[in-house]
Amino acid sequence: MATDYKRILVTAALPYANGPVHIGHLAGCYLPSDIYVRYQRAQKRDVKFICGSDEHGVPITIRAMKEGITPQDVVDKYHALIKDSFAQMGISFDIYSRTSSATHRQTSQAFFKKMYDDGLFEERESEQYFDSEKNMFLADRYIVGTCPNCGNENAYGDQCERCGTSLSPEELINPRSALSNAPLVKKATKHWYFPLNDYEGFLKEWIVDGKKDEWKPNVYGQCKSWIDSGLHPRAMTRDSDWGVPVPIEGADGKVLYVWFDAPIGYISATKELLPQSWDEYWKKEDTKLVHFIGKDNIVFHCIIFPAMLKAHGGFVLPENVPANEFLNIEGEKVSTSRNWAVWVNEYVQEFPDMQDALRYTLCANAPETKDNDFTWKEFQDRNNSELVAIFGNFINRGMVLMHKLCGGKVPAFHDDAKEERDIELIKEIMASKAAIEKNIEQYRFRDALYEVIDIARKGNKYLQEVAPWSLAKTPELQVENQKKIDNCLHICLQLTANLAIYSNPFLPFTAKKICHMLKVVDKMLDWENGGRMDLLKTGYPLRAPELLFRKIEDTEVEQQRQKLEERAIAFKAQQMANEPKPQTVVEEAKAHELKSIIEFDDFAKIELRAGTILSAEKVQKADKLLKLEVDLGFEKRTIVSGIALHYQPEDIVGKQVTVVVNLAPRKMRGIESAGMILMAEDANGKLIFVSPETTVGAGSEVK
Incomplete structure (x- = not known):
């Protein structure tokens, strides 16, 4: 437990400064770590x-190569963008540093030099691919060639981005340099290897024997698998001119391996934050060190970095590494190369003052034990059905009724009028504190958030049952009923104050808004105040209620889905544009042969019918879409088609078309489309209707 330690040091994985951060990053480690830290601060730890x-x-x-700029230009640009994105989402780092700083260079070089002086590295020579034209050794990503799996001529040396196959440079057909396009040669080079195999015993005792009941199963299982499979020496240097120079003689043109220098960035950042006392957080045994990461970084934070710390000596080891799984988007894996992502900097621009809506959704659907999926529909539902209809509704109703029935001041609580349901809700408020606390301490943030929304739900139920607005309508029982009204709204207002405390780690912007309405200082948000029923003094005047959340409309989420689809189409078009075009009819036919063969039974599932377009109109805020009403003989259907750039609505009314009629309906811009119009594309990219040669009856089957 956190109380066993004098201090807590929390790190969140260092994001690569080669692009913006997306919501998968937030859900993976930055939001969970921020929730944990905000809670610990509220505990005054x-x-x-x-x-x-x-x-x-x-x-x-x-990235620098693609953009035609220097690596320093890249990191300067994206460091600023990432730092600002985190700040706007309320991720409350004590310091957000960078590994290009002088402090980091000195710290990582000193770390390496001590290990080198202690004789902990193995010096080895091996053959690696070399670009004679650029006069440099090439990392796997600098090597391109033909993928042996799908024939992509521009596959990288570590992965083919067309088919997703993991590769090594040796597997590529005709490998060449991505920098000069020159053929490659192999050349001997020297590097310094860290013998991880020497630390198998330590890691087995520390993790396999010591962390089974403490670490999340996904983290423990991956670590045990690595250790059971046997560890091997790993090179801790690279041939490059970008990075931290290796600080020993005979290492010209070599830099520290990024996964050697990056985790040391936690240490160097702490030095920048606390130049006089940084070592207390890294070297004293009464420090609790927690690494928040995504599952792709488990081996580095649980195997390599702890082995480095052990080898160097004098550093504490992580008490826990609560790694999350991945967050997919709309059923597909996040892909920065395909631009299939929801970028944080774009979100805060398009949904201003709605940071907590995203924080809430990402936590409620956090990939804590398995990969989860973010959809814009769920985002809308979570916001509208939970934040607006439950959390915000309860607080707003209580505040409105207090102003209407109690003169805008906190009413007294009358013991002589209390009822069993009053007592039960007070008990629930107190019990919620313990449940939230236990879940956060055990890194179950999703469960902790459920307790927050659940106590708001119970508050709504209680308010509905007492119905103070109805009690106020019986003047013959004015005194007795006013006491019941006072008691009800007193409890509701005290619960509102508690909701500010309980929600603060998760919804910090909302917690501040509640404090403003209640006219209390942020000091009330200290965790020790949770569960108290005297947070607001009797007779204290409160401000007018303000809506904490707004509803999200269908058109907003549809625009976001459309944006994802348009980006995917643009990426595919760019890929096709970059691929060699068939030069002859024969070559074109060969290109078509690459498509998968389907059985007749598969084709027979498609039902094609002739239809007549009865009306057509443009879809608002969608340049490419037309809304069509199509007569299929047996019924009329609405179909949304992406042909607005090729046809004016008035020009296609009466046109006969071929329709796929058994395609599952799909909403586009809030309109349910029940079918698809078949089109062909000419050499100039214009879409042409696939229509019957002669007019046929609407609904005629196309075979």
Whole structure:
């Protein structure tokens, strides 16, 4: 438990400064770590929250190459963008540093040099691919060639981005340099290897024997698998001109391996934050060190970095590494190369003052034990059905009724009029504190958030049962009923104050708004105040209620889904544009042969019918879409078609078309489309209707 430690040091994985952050990043480690830290601060514990940009490694240089700028230009641009995105989402780092800083260079070089001086590295020579034209060794991402799996001529040395197959440079057909397009040669190079195999015994005792009941199953299982499979020496240096130079003789042109220098960034950032006392957080045994990461970083934070700390000596080891799984978007994996992502900087621009709506959704659907899926529909439902209809509705009703029935002041609680349901709700408020606390301490943030929304739900139920608005309508029982009204609204207002405390780790912007309405200082948000029923004094005047959340409309989420689809189409078009075009009819036929063969039974499932367009109109705020009403003979259907750039609505009314009639309905811009119009594309990219040669009856089957 946190109370066993004098201080807590929390780190969140250093994001690569080669692009913006997306909501998958937030859900993976930054939101969970912020919730945990905000809770620990509310507990008045000594906690420091450390993060920063990872500014070295191949992804940075690849981005620089694509944009035609220097690696330093890349990291300067994206460091600022990422830092601002985190701040706007309320991720409350004590410091957000960067690994290109002088402090980091000195710290990581000193760490390496001590290990080198202690004789902990193995010096090895091996052959690696070399670009003679650029006079440099190439990392896997600098090597391209033909994928042996799908024939993509521009597959990278570590992965084919067309088919997703993991590769090595040796597997590529005709490998060449991505920098110069020159053929490759192999050349001997020297590197320093860290013998991880020497630390198998330590890691087995520390993790396999010691963390089974403490760490999340996904983290423990991955670590045990690595250890059971046997560890091997790993090179801790690379041939590159971008990174932290290796600080020993005979290492010219070599830098520290990014996964050696990046985790040391936690230490160097702490030094920047606390130059006089940083070592207390890293070297004293009464420090609780917690790494928040995504599952793709487990091996580095649980195997390699702890082994480095152990080898160096003098550092504490992580008490826990609560890694989350991945968050998919609309049923597909996040892909930055395909631009299939919801970028945080775009979200805060398009949904201003709605940070907590996103924080709530990402936590409520957090990928804590398995990959989860974010959809804009769920985002809308969570916001409208839970934040607006439950949490916000309860607080607003209580505040409105207090102003209407109690003169705008906190009413007294009358013991002589209390009822069993009053007592039960008070008990629930107190019990919620313990449940939230236990779940946060055990890194179950989704369950903790459920307790917050559940106590608001119980408050709504209680308010509905007492119905103070009805009690106020019986003047013959004015005195007796006013006491019941007072008691009800007194409890509701005290619950509102408690909701500010309980929600603060999750919804910090909302908690501040509640404090403003209640006319209390942020000091009330200290965790020790949770469960109290005297947070608001009797007779204290409160401000007028303000809506905490707004509803999200169908058109808003449809626009976001449309944006994702348009980006996916644009990426596919760009890929096709970059691929060699068939030069002859024969070559074109060969290109078509690459498509998968289907059985007749598959084709027979498609039902095609002739239809007549009865009306057509443009869809608002959608340049490419037309809303069509199509007569199929047996019924009329609404179909949304992306042909607005090719046809005016008035030009196609009366046109006969071929319709796929058994396609599952789908909403587009809030309109349910029940079918698809078949089109062909000419050499100039214009869409042409696939229509019967002669007029046929509407609904005629196309075979």
